[in-house]
Amino acid sequence: xxxxxxxxxxxxxxxxxxxxxxxxxxxxxxxxxxxxxxxxxxxxxxxxxxxxxxxxxxxxxxxxxxxxxxxxxxxxxxxxxxxxxxxxxxxxxxxxxxxxxxxxxxxxxxxxxxxxxxxxxxxxxxxxxxxxxxxxxxxxxxxxxxxxxxxxxxxxxxxxxxxxxxxxxxxxxxxxxxxxxxxxxxxxxxxxxxxxxxxxxxxxxxxxxxxxxxxxxxxxxxxxxxxxxxxxxxxxxxxxxxxxxxxxxxxxxxxxxxxxxxxxxxxxxxxxxxxxxxxxxxxxxxxxxxxxxxxxxxxxxxxxxxxxxxxxxx
Numbered sequence: 004x005x006x007x008x009x010x011x012x013x014x015x016x017x018x019x020x021x022x023x024x025x026x027x028x029x030x031x032x033x034x035x036x037x038x039x040x041x042x043x044x045x046x047x048x049x050x051x052x053x054x055x056x057x058x059x060x061x062x063x064x065x066x067x068x069x070x071x072x073x074x075x076x077x078x079x080x081x082x083x084x085x086x087x088x089x090x091x092x093x094x095x096x097x098x099x100x101x102x103x104x105x106x107x108x109x110x111x112x113x114x115x116x117x118x119x120x121x122x123x124x125x126x127x128x129x130x131x132x133x134x135x136x137x138x139x140x141x142x143x144x145x146x147x148x149x150x151x152x153x154x155x156x157x158x159x160x161x162x163x164x165x166x167x168x169x170x171x172x173x174x175x176x177x178x179x180x181x182x183x184x185x186x187x188x189x190x191x192x193x194x195x196x197x198x199x200x201x202x203x204x205x206x207x208x209x210x211x212x213x214x215x216x217x218x219x220x221x222x223x224x225x226x227x228x229x230x231x232x233x234x235x236x237x238x239x240x241x242x243x244x245x246x247x248x249x250x251x252x253x254x255x256x257x258x259x260x261x262x263x264x265x266x267x268x269x270x271x272x273x274x275x276x277x278x279x280x281x282x283x284x285x286x287x288x289x290x291x292x293x294x295x296x297x298x299x300x301x302x303x304x305x306x307x308x309x310x311x312x313x314x315x316x317x
Contacts (some may be wrong), residue, residue, distance in 0.1 A: 018264070019281070034299075035208035042104055043222045043231065050068060051290050052291060053068035053069055054066050054284055055287035055288040055291050056072075056075035056079070056284065057069035057075075057076070057284060058076060059281055065283065066281075066283035066284045078284075079285050079287065079288035080288045080292070081284055081290070083285065083289055084289045087253060090269070091163040091269065094264055095266055097265065097269075098265040098266040100180075101187060101248075102187070102245060104230065104250055105188050105191070105222065105248060106190045106244060108184065109192045109240075109244055110195070110240075110241070111192065112192060112198060113192050113195045113196045114199065114237070117196045117199040118201040118229075118237075119131075120200050120204075121200055121203035121204045135193050135196055135197055136193075143190055144177070146189075146190065146256050147186060147190065147253055147258065149188060150257075150258065154176055154258070155175075155176065156176075160175065161175075175258075176259070180259075183254055183255050183258050183259045183263050183265075185249055186254040187254050190251075192243050192248075193242040194243045195241070195243065196240070197235065197240075198240045199237060199238075199239075201236075202232075202233050202235055202239070203233050203236060206233065210228050211224050211225075211228050214227065225310070235307075238307060239304070239308075242300060242304045246297050246298060246301070249266065249296070249297055250268030250293065250297075251267050252265060253269040254280035255267070266289065269289060270286050270289045273286030274287070
């Protein structure tokens with residue numbers, strides 16, 4: 004088999020960096036992933052765009068996708084932007100507020116946990132990693148349903164409150180924004196802790212020791228060394244949890260009422276509940292608009308990561 008020798012991305016020719024591989028090896032290895040993305044992401048996404056830019060079947064009254072971009076119509080997208088019924092704008096604002104509050108709570112609560120885990124060694128670290136992975140063994144929907152039982156008027160939470168006598172039992176599921184935000188935090192905080200832990204664990208401990216040897220206090224060493232070096236881990240964790248939060252509808256539907264509806268709830272309502280083709284097309288248009296908002300966040304993350312990589316190489 005013919006082999007080809009290439010240089011690493013750094014452009015150096017050191018023997019320890021060079022790799023030998025068959026011609027076309029990496030493109031062949033990447034082919035299954037490319038097929039997966041095309042079949043399970045690009046094609047369905049194009050179907051959503053075609054539905055949002057299509058029309059209504061005159062016979063069956065269902066959404067009629069327009070596969071030819073030449074004949075795409077902007078009616079559904081204009082409906083979303085104009086919001087004639089005054090529904091979309093409040094839901095978008097509410098969604099942004101819920102997501103921002105939940106992400107801030109995840110950062111404040113998750114950073115100490117990730118930092119503590121990064122300083123552990125041996126068996127204790129493995130135990131904490133297992134505890135972080137355990138929630139993934141149970142469906143997110145099942146975990147939220149468990150919270151519904153806990154937060155009911157006669158649930159365990161109110162029973163414990165009644166036993167203490169310090170507070171009155173609360174109606175947690177009566178449409179409280181705090182309940183929905185805490186549900187989002189509970190559901191997504193493991194996805195924030197794990198990438199942040201990986202970033203903190205890779206920080207060279209000698210850098211912190213050097214800062215302490217030079218007279219910095221532990222707080223100053225953390226603020227000037229650990230925190231800046233963990234910035235990419237924080238950003239990665241924020242992006243990982245923020246993107247699915249924008250499309251989440253289970254949490255708001257199960258832990259809140261109609262006044263807690265998020266943009267994912269609205270999409271679910273238009274796509275699955277209403278049978279009119281116009282409503283289905285509007286739901287698809289909402290998905291596209293939400294995707295554009297999420298794409299801006301993703302683009303910022305990619306630009307920031309590329310800039311950090313260039314600075315590290317320099």
